[in-house]
Amino acid sequence: MSIAMDRALMALSLEEEEEEPFTMPDRLGFTSVEENRLSLMGRTLNPECQRMSGLITTMPRKWQKEGKVRGIALSQERFQFIFNTEHDLLDVLEKGVQTFNEWPMVLERWVENPPEDYLQYFPLWVRISHIPEEYYTIEALTTLGDMIGKVRVVAFDPLKPVTQPYIRVQVIFNVANPLRMARVINRKGGKSATIHFDYEQVQKRCFTCKRLNHEKTICPIEVRKRQAEAQARRNKAKMVAPPTPVTLTKDDPLFGILDESQVGLDPLSGRPKIAKEVLQEMRRYMVANTGEDRAIKMDRVRSTVREAESDPRAQRTVLRLEVPPIVTSDLNRGKDLVFDYGDKGQKKVSFELNEKPEKLMAGAIKAFKPQFVSSDPILGIGHSDASNVASVQRSYSDSPTVFQIGSMEPGSSGTITRKQYVRRRPPKGIRKAAALALMDQSQEDVEDRREGKQEVGSKKRKKMESGTGGRSTPKAQCLTTIPSEGLSKDQ
Template identity: 60%
Template sequence: MSAAMDRALMALSLEEEEEEVPFTMPELPGFSSAEENALSLIGRTLNPECQKMSVLILTMPRKWQKEGRVRGVALSEEKFQFIFKTEHDLLDVLEKGVQTFNEWAIVLERWVENPPDDYLQYIPLWVQISKIPVNYYTHSVLMSLGEMLGEVKVVAFDPSKPIAQPFIRVQVRFNVANPLKMARVLNMGGGKTHIIHFDYEQLQKRCFTCKRLNHEKTICPWEVKKRQDAASSRREKIIAEKSRVITVLKPTDPLFGVLDEEQVGINPMTGRPKIANEVLEEMRRFLIADTGEALTVKIDKVKKSVAEAEKDPIVQKTILRLETIPIITTDLNKGKGHVFDYGQKEAERCNWDLNVNPNKLMAASMKANRNMSSFKAIMSDSKGYSEESESDFRGTLSDLPTVFRAGSTEPCSSGTVRKRGPIRRRPPRAQRQRNMLALMADNSVQEEERRDGKQEVGSRKRKKINQDAVAVVTNKAQCLKVIPHEGSPSSQ
């Protein structure tokens, strides 16, 4: 805080207030806009909540079809001014009668330098008076009927011409603070009455309760008071009902004096009876029945039994209220239908997770080693051990019910088991390859002998190939043979 502010606060006096001298407006030509305001209209909105000023300033020139020839000025949230360029346009707007914006009426009057007290309080309003008595179609009567609404300015009536409409039009200077009168009762004399009706031209919205032009029905003072009176009456009724004590145990009831009113009746927290009616009836029968016991003993038994039951919520629920005990289940998803639960899969993953169980890998490897050792021992006792046999053994292991495999499955007590087809009895793959190589070597020898002319067709039989001979397969390129009369082969 600055030093100047401190000095100002210290010099501030709360006891005496300084009187401000009013500012005197200088009377100079540049300070007054009276000449420009001479061709202007001053107006105000009757329902500012439904009539936005910024929209009104832009909308009314278009509605009057005088865009570019009139300029609007928002004076406040309710008052505005329209400045015209010509006198003709200003008078044309005034002759249109009452003006409306957003379906609510607005007040328009020509600008005056010193406005009177009732300025912007009246609007020119045309009224249609209907259901006039047949003997009262005169200028005096029509003017008197119009005076009920306001100061009569014009009466549109010609008795020498036919009247095609069932009403007479009268223009009045209507005070916007007054409600609109829709009908009026006339005393015709001799105890007779007659009702005439009023209809207002160019008025769109009004309050349908009090018939005023400055608010809607929802915020009408009469409607607000009506709602307040209804709310107060409901409040008083509720208070009276709460103050009235409703006793469950009557003086003629056998349980009167045995149980308190707080022990019976409706529980305000749950809305259910504290003690079921069947239990109360049984208590009454017990007290009335002649069992050879004294009444005081019976009363003491009833009091003790009810007091003990109220101590335990379960006993109170099942014995006093005759309600069933709720079922407690450990299935958290009960009643939800099909629930996709990944809890079991997460547990299986944790069993194989080294961070959770670091000894699992070693135990699994040792178990696999024991299984493989037993397998090799079994295979060594048979014809022999080979990779094909090991693959067959793995294939046999894959038939277990806990191993995933493609193909048809069928359910059983221990899981899903694959339908096993017929067993193919064929030699191992290595033995088949050796037989195939030996056969190919024999065919090549016979072909070479046939080409050299050393073998006679049908002279001897094919010798049996020793199955124990093993042909060695190598990837080394064979030497090219020389073809007679064609020279040496060129390197490719």
């Protein structure tokens, strides 16, 4: 056995052997594609504050779908919910932003081949306020909504009165972007205005960078600020910002035709100003041999892009290939709450002992005061006995510094004093005297009853035999007996 083991060890190679990947069988029962068609895929934005075990058990109850959906924890931040019916799945999707432990999460319907930006966007209702009066148009409101995300629904009807100080717009929001609270815009005549944004169903966010994936204490901006302060103390050089990427290179057919500012990212929305598909078609047009002069092609491309940039609707549909937003007259469509976490609700209560030190001594003195309550006044010293002394001693022993069996019981906040039932009973001497007096009174009543005296307060009444208005006693009267006279003559 040892020789065979030695040969096996000598045959081993020090180099790591490459293992071939295992191929799963493509058979019925190995995949759950049909079951996944009625499922939602999700991702938590702040896994440190959103435990996956609690999410799987809490969300069906929050959706009111207990017994109609089951959850699967795929990783620390990804999960899946499989529904029994299509109606329940669509009902959850129409609720808008979903939150767990006051932090939002992303939900999308399952697809067999997910794109690159899967679980990166979710629909969000935004309330735009402080809008100048000349911008209450659908085009202007859509442009203001594009500052937050891709506008899908505009809840505005120009023919109806606006009774609310805001306009609601639904956008497709990228969870990697911050939630802008305000934005300054330039108006006609050199004036400026500040537009405010409020978000429905969004509860918690970072109060420094306004993002949805971390707390303020671990915000990268706060961490970078602390690092910068440490570097300043150590006299270190500041970090140089990386150069901006270049889209049009020298070998690009569109180089020299379009400017870099026309094809770069839009600083307002963070999306490309011209879609990749449109740029690719422009390159094909410049390279293709159509019999036209290159100068004519260059002028045609420039004029087309310039005309599309001047029109916001053409810029959105032609250059960026985006679907125009839906305009609805239902101003309260999908309306929900806006959570406010301002300074008004952040009132903290201090529990320091040094705040009111006089309460400690006053509370101890108040708790030590004995309480002696007698049910009946003590008539005389002669009636007092050992029971009275014991009751007085018992009242003085009821203090927080004296331990008694059954006087304490455990509680959620520690050991608390149990409320005992105190029997209120007069002393033994008074009880004996009252009993003797009662016996003497009963004997006198018996003697009076024997002598034929009228009882005071008695309910018994004498029988009134004479008179038509007399009353009979409740005692039943004796009936007379009919004598037997024998059989009748007929018999």
